[in-house]
Amino acid sequence: MNLFKNLNFDKLKEGLNKTRDKIVNKITEVVTGKAVIDEATLDEIEEILLSSDIGYDTTEKILEEARKRLKSEKDRSDVNLIEIIKSELSSTLTASTKDINSEIEKNKPYVILVVGINGAGKTTTIGKLANNFKQAGYKVIVGAADTFRAAANEQLEVWAKRADVQIVEKGTNTDPSSVAFETVNQAIKDNADVVLIDTAGRLHNKTNLMDELNKIKRVINKLLPHAPNDTFLVLDGNNGQNAIIQAEEFAKVTDISGLIITKLDGTAKGGVIFQISSKMQIPVKYIGVGEGITDLQDFDPSMFVSALFEK
Numbered sequence: 001m002n003l004f005k006n007l008n009f010d011k012l013k014e015g016l017n018k019t020r021d022k023i024v025n026k027i028t029e030v031v032t033g034k035a036v037i038d039e040a041t042l043d044e045i046e047e048i049l050l051s052s053d054i055g056y057d058t059t060e061k062i063l064e065e066a067r068k069r070l071k072s073e074k075d076r077s078d079v080n081l082i083e084i085i086k087s088e089l090s091s092t093l094t095a096s097t098k099d100i101n102s103e104i105e106k107n108k109p110y111v112i113l114v115v116g117i118n119g120a121g122k123t124t125t126i127g128k129l130a131n132n133f134k135q136a137g138y139k140v141i142v143g144a145a146d147t148f149r150a151a152a153n154e155q156l157e158v159w160a161k162r163a164d165v166q167i168v169e170k171g172t173n174t175d176p177s178s179v180a181f182e183t184v185n186q187a188i189k190d191n192a193d194v195v196l197i198d199t200a201g202r203l204h205n206k207t208n209l210m211d212e213l214n215k216i217k218r219v220i221n222k223l224l225p226h227a228p229n230d231t232f233l234v235l236d237g238n239n240g241q242n243a244i245i246q247a248e249e250f251a252k253v254t255d256i257s258g259l260i261i262t263k264l265d266g267t268a269k270g271g272v273i274f275q276i277s278s279k280m281q282i283p284v285k286y287i288g289v290g291e292g293i294t295d296l297q298d299f300d301p302s303m304f305v306s307a308l309f310e311k
């Protein structure tokens with residue numbers, strides 16, 4: 001079985017149109033035609049970067065490097081400056097090195113817990129992930145452990161049907177960890193390869209969230225000592241700065257192995273991915289670029305930067 005990377009440059013490029021307007025196009029406007037980049041121009045660029053969700057630290061790093069290199073290098077042109085910004089942005093992103101195919105082969109069923117606040121895109125992302133794994137030939141089961149919201153089950157049912165995978169569910173208000181337990185139990189019985197567990201997104205009460213997530217992990221772990229194999233935190237790219245706060249809060253209460261940034265299509269706040277990557281020591285695994293079942297892409301740092309800078 002082989003999980004091919006889902007990469008679509010054109011779709012990503014289109015999705016990043018507004019973010020490109022906010023970062024790259026504004027910078028290009030300021031620098032175009034300038035044979036020599038002066039201090040006043042750098043100040044303008046600093047302002048653009050600071051308002052673009054990439055964050056203070058990354059902005060300052062870029063400016064520092066730009067000043068240093070523009071001083072020492074002969075080429076002080078607009079083109080060179082853009083190259084400096086591009087390479088500094090790239091250096092804040094790290095690619096995930098984990099080969100999920102071989103991990104699944106080693107640990108079956110491979111259990112992925114999906115967490116995040118309300119509306120971040122957890123259920124949709126599970127649908128997309130289920131489809132990716134299914135298309136790769138894996139047997140997939142999804143578990144509806146978001147028992148908090150009445151319509152949550154039906155929504156996951158729709159996605160399970162679309163992806164053509166099995167679903168395990170109990171009613172609203174049942175204990176989420178009992179659903180997680182049953183899902184993993186079923187996966188063991190059926191020799192499934194991949195288990196995806198949806199959870200409720202409540203951050204207003206940290207103790208509850210921590211207790212709930214830990215209980216889910218504990219019961220899964222009783223059935224399978226290696227599970228959960230991944231806990232993915234889903235963050236809405238539209239949330240900009242708030243996405244960072246959410247990531248920090250979740251990382252405090254539970255171990256997160258990967259990040260998924262959704263809704264990068266149509267947002268002007270896509271620059272947040274650089275800030276998230278530089279602040280959190282957790283790799284971004286996937287990005288959401290639309291509501292369709294194929295709109296979850298593997299996160300490829302160099303492709304992301306190229307798509308952002310492509311005219």
Ligand SMILES: Nc1nc2c(ncn2[C@@H]2O[C@H](COP(=O)(O)OP(=O)(O)OP(=O)(O)O)[C@@H](O)[C@H]2O)c(=O)[nH]1
Pocket residue numbers: 116117118119120121122123124125146149152200201262263264265266287288289290291295
């Ligand atoms: N444009 C776009 N919309 C997305 C993306 N991912 C999710 N959405 C939309 O975001 C909305 C919320 O998604 P859900 O998957 O229901 O979010 P959730 O985290 O499960 O929400 P709760 O179950 O309420 O906690 C839906 O309307 C999705 O279609 C994406 O990558 N792009």
Ligand SMILES: [Mg+2]
Pocket residue numbers: 122123124146152198
């Ligand atoms: Mg949901």
